[in-house]
Amino acid sequence: MIMKKLAKGLLTAAAVALSAIGTQALEIGQSAPLFSANSTQGPIHLGDLLGEKHLVLAFYYADFTPV
Structure with missing residues (x-):
């Protein structure tokens, strides 16, 4: 049981780490896609x-709230 949880946790961590490869943050002043x-x-x-005044984009990763 503990080994299954450990394996699942490691696979999840690896998937999250690998999903960020190739992404990069925007530089200050750079337009959002x-x-x-x-x-x-x-x-x-x-x-x-x-063009409508100011726009703020906020992203909450893994917040676990229904949307």
């Missing part, structure tokens, strides 16, 4: 929000 995301009020497109 255009994307779409689903929300509780329907799809949101970044291009539709550009």
Whole structure:
């Protein structure tokens, strides 16, 4: 039982670590790539929000809250 939990934990950690390979953060002043995301009020497109005052993107990884 303990070995199964340990193996599952190690596989999960490896998957998370490998999923970040090839990604990079934006530099200050660099434009965010255009994307779409689903929300509780329907799809949101970044291009539709550009030019409307200020825009803050916040991403909570593994928050475990229903959306």
